[in-house]
Every structure is written in structure tokens, then in C-alpha cells.
Amino acid sequence: MNNKSDFLIIGSGLAGLSIAIKASAYGKVTIITKANLNDSNTVYAQGGIAAVITGNDDFEKHINDTMIAGAGLCEEDVVRKIISHAPTCIDELISWGANFDKKASGDFDLAKEGGHSEHRILHHKDNTGFEIQRALSEKIKNNKNITVLEHHFAVDLITQHHTGKIVKRHNNDIECYGAYALDLNTGAVKTFLSKITFIATGGAGNLYLNTTNPISASGDGIAMMYRAKGIVDNMEFVQFHPTALYNPGEKPAFLITEAMRGYGAVLKTIDGCEFMLKYDPRGCLAPRDIVARAIDNEIKTRGDDYVLLDCTHLESKALIDHFPNIYQKCLSLNIDFTKDPIPVTPAAHYMCGGIKVDTNARTSVRNLYAAGETTYTGLHGANRLASNSLLEALVYADWAFQDAIKNIESITLNSSIPDWNDEGTSKPEELVLITQSLKEVQQIMSVYVGIVRSEVRLKRAYDRLWTIYNETEALYKATTLSQPLCELRNLINVGYLVIKHAYSRKESIGLHYMNQS
Numbered sequence: 060m061n062n063k064s065d066f067l068i069i070g071s072g073l074a075g076l077s078i079a080i081k082a083s084a085y086g087k088v089t090i091i092t093k094a095n096l097n098d099s100n101t102v103y104a105q106g107g108i109a110a111v112i113t114g115n116d117d118f119e120k121h122i123n124d125t126m127i128a129g130a131g132l133c134e135e136d137v138v139r140k141i142i143s144h145a146p147t148c149i150d151e152l153i154s155w156g157a158n159f160d161k162k163a164s165g166d167f168d169l170a171k172e173g174g175h176s177e178h179r180i181l182h183h184k185d186n187t188g189f190e191i192q193r194a195l196s197e198k199i200k201n202n203k204n205i206t207v208l209e210h211h212f213a214v215d216l217i218t219q220h221h222t223g224k225i226v227k228r229h230n231n232d233i234e235c236y237g238a239y240a241l242d243l244n245t246g247a248v249k250t251f252l253s254k255i256t257f258i259a260t261g262g263a264g265n266l267y268l269n270t271t272n273p274i275s276a277s278g279d280g281i282a283m284m285y286r287a288k289g290i291v292d293n294m295e296f297v298q299f300h301p302t303a304l305y306n307p308g309e310k311p312a313f314l315i316t317e318a319m320r321g322y323g324a325v326l327k328t329i330d331g332c333e334f335m336l337k338y339d340p341r342g343c344l345a346p347r348d349i350v351a352r353a354i355d356n357e358i359k360t361r362g363d364d365y366v367l368l369d370c371t372h373l374e375s376k377a378l379i380d381h382f383p384n385i386y387q388k389c390l391s392l393n394i395d396f397t398k399d400p401i402p403v404t405p406a407a408h409y410m411c412g413g414i415k416v417d418t419n420a421r422t423s424v425r426n427l428y429a430a431g432e433t434t435y436t437g438l439h440g441a442n443r444l445a446s447n448s449l450l451e452a453l454v455y456a457d458w459a460f461q462d463a464i465k466n467i468e469s470i471t472l473n474s475s476i477p478d479w480n481d482e483g484t485s486k487p488e489e490l491v492l493i494t495q496s497l498k499e500v501q502q503i504m505s506v507y508v509g510i511v512r513s514e515v516r517l518k519r520a521y522d523r524l525w526t527i528y529n530e531t532e533a534l535y536k537a538t539t540l541s542q543p544l545c546e547l548r549n550l551i552n553v554g555y556l557v558i559k560h561a562y563s564r565k566e567s568i569g570l571h572y573m574n575q576s
Contacts (some may be wrong), residue, residue: 064089064222067253069213072099074431075259075454076195081460083204091211091240100261104188105316107180107447109147116177118142128346129440137437141454148453159307171321171436172445175344180446182504185382210243212542235427236473238509240402241540248479255463258429263553267407268505271314277546280433280552284414290423292435293412293539295561295572298443301350305365312406317445329363348442348570351405355510367400388530411439420459430455441569493543496527513574517562
């Protein structure tokens, strides 16, 4: 049986939920998410959301900071549009119930993070994303025009090729009619038809062994777009957060927000020596690509497993008040950060590339929009400036909505889509085959396609991944679907794109660093 709606939203983070809230006034909205409503990348965003909202700051400063961090590859017109639109979207987010920390004076308590020239980060303690997700979830719960289907895994976008028509990649005649999704409770693959489809599936941090992303971040939207012959770009730029808590075996890695360095914490080697000024005059507040490479180099040259983030010189009560969740997490590991430095190491954190969209959030596939980390907008260039990601998701969600409602009346729901065909498939193989392949993919990407790369490493990664790809495709065609199998398949697709784009860019820039030796 087909599920029909005006708007189909795949994903339940900031981008997806804000689109849903707005679209619900114009038609029936269906949200499908493979986990619980509140299990999204947004929840894990500690630091905050960047925006110019005080007289001490101005748009040109924020634009300049973003362009510098992006190493010259940002699209300036996009940067200008997003940053100038930020205050309006922030006001709207607050009107929906999101709370941000304020000073006793009533002014916002704005933080400063690496790469920013001013204090402009709105935050809620050290769990800003959680607070935003809470507010948006509350907003949609009682909305009669929004149906939320948890534990529904989007398997593939529905395009003309499902009707038997042959379409070619990048020729602008591909249309999206919705998506097939696996009901994880029943095992049935359902057909979701819609006039407009939005992809808001987040990133792909689980390509790597060590990541701050939730286990659900498997690049699903990017992989579906690639298989639908849509345009995906700039995938070589994978941002590693410099400071994830060093706690081997914990997944996801616990993030130690960059705001701690903005507050005054200092990076040191295990023997207590500061090192960042050797790499950049901005020291610990250099952009993330520089800090991550510096830490990676210190760890490798010294043979250590981690470096230290020292905030013991800061006033204890204020420090705990600003970062209560980090304090409690560290205490659970017998680390009192008012007295002990925090062991940290880089971890995969954010995809700067993704589904290519214009400033209306339109993809290369008609009637298909995308917003959030799953996209490549041109804002981040070769490296994302801290706390610009929530801003990007919020602004592009608004642009996607504004454009979609202009076009929806001219779109006819396609009701001639066949149901999912699983004839000839058998019960899933042993899970160990899938879990072992996943470990191999993560090992390949971590060793060969991490913070530092080379042509030799990339070639080896491609060859290893090709073998796993063929094994997985054979498994996919022969067995009934499962979430682990679909996620593995998606991660392989995304890993291939990262390798392919990294191999094509010969020079080192931003997050893409090629070792020529």
C-alpha cells in the first residue's frame, strides 16, 4: 500500500523538522526517520549556532571569517546570503521555543570559537543541539498535518528508472516521486509517494573508526542521491574535530567542544608543553583543519595516543557552569577538568561536501530538495568554520520551504509507481559478514583517507573498497533487506565518493591534505 503526502521529509534533525513545521501549513507532511525522532546529528552539536546579532559584530566580519576558514573555496555569494539571512532565522528559532544562554543584563552570552574574530556563538550551556532538537520536537508533536514515522529506513529515492524509463546522470531530466523505506519493526518495504521530497539525513561520520557522530550517521542521503544519478560534490573535505575525548572503545566519541578553547583552554603534549603556536599564530583558536593536523602530527611524531586539553588555570565554578555536561562526562572517567587536563584526539566530525544544491536548496533532481550536513552548498568551502553548520541547516531549510511552496501546485502526485520487488531474495546472511565488512571499511578509510593522504594511500583504499563493494552488492541482491546491510552499502558508496574526489584534487587545501613524500 502506498503512503501519499504533499511533502516527504527524510531525516529528523534541525533541517528536517524546521521544514516540517513550515510546510505543515501548506499540506500533508510525512517525516520518516530510521531511529527515534530525537536521534539526529543535531542533538550532538554542543558548541552552538553562529550569527551576527550584536552591534560589536557585523556581517562582513562573519563573511570574512568564513571565507578564510574555507581556504578560498567558499562561494562568496552563498556565504553572504546565508550570513545576512541568519538573524531572521534565529528569531524564528527562538519563537519556536529554543532557549539560548543570557547574561545577567539580559543580553545573549555569546561564545567565541576557532576562526571567529568576534563573540557570535549562541549556545545553551554545552548542549545547544539538544536544546534545539527539544524545542522543534515539541513544536511538531501535536501538529495534525505532520505524521512522524520512526524506525523507517529510507532505502532509495523513487525516480523514473523505477517505472522502466532509462535516465542518464547529470542531464537534468531526473524526477523524484518519493522514496522506498524499510519498516524496521515489520521488515516490510513501504512506498512513500510525495509531490516534494526533502533529504535531511545528516552526515557520514561512521565511515571512520573514531567519530563524534551518532551510529546513525551513515551517509544515507548522499548514497541515495548518488544511486539516483544526482550530483554530489566536494566529498574530499571531511572535517575531523580536533578534540574528541580519548576513551578507547566508546562510540560515538564524546565531543569536547571547541568553545572550551574559545573560553581559554590550552592544548599541550602529554609532558605539558604547549605546541599550537608552532603551527599557527592564532594558536589554539586556529581553524579546525590546522588544529587537527597539528594534533595528528604531534601524536604521530611523539608516538603518543593523545594530547591534553588543559583548563586547570581557569576559574573552576564558571568553567563548570559553562560546560556542565562535559564536566560530568569527565568525572565519570575520574577526570576533574578543574584539576586534571583532558586527554583528547581528533575524530571524524563533519562532511563539508555532499548533495549539491543551489540557494533554493534544489538538487539536480527535480522535485527533490536537500538541507543540512547531507548537502554541499558552497558555504564551507574546504573547511567549515565552527558553528556555521546549524546556521546553514536552518537557513537552507527556510529556502527549501519557500521554493517548494511556489512549485507544489504545479506538481501532480505520481501514483503509478510499482511496489518494492524482493522476489528471489532469501533470509539475511549471518550478521558477522556485514559487521566484519563494516569494520574493514572503517579501517580502510581511517588509515588511508584520514587527516593526511597520498596518492598511494588513496589507490590502496580504492582497491580494498572495490572488493568489499562487490561482495556487498551480491549480498544486497540475494537477501532480504536489513538496516545493517543498507547502512554498509551506503557507507561504501560514500567512501568511494570521498576517495574519488580526493584523488582528483592533487593539491593540499583545507581539510584535504596530500602528503607528497
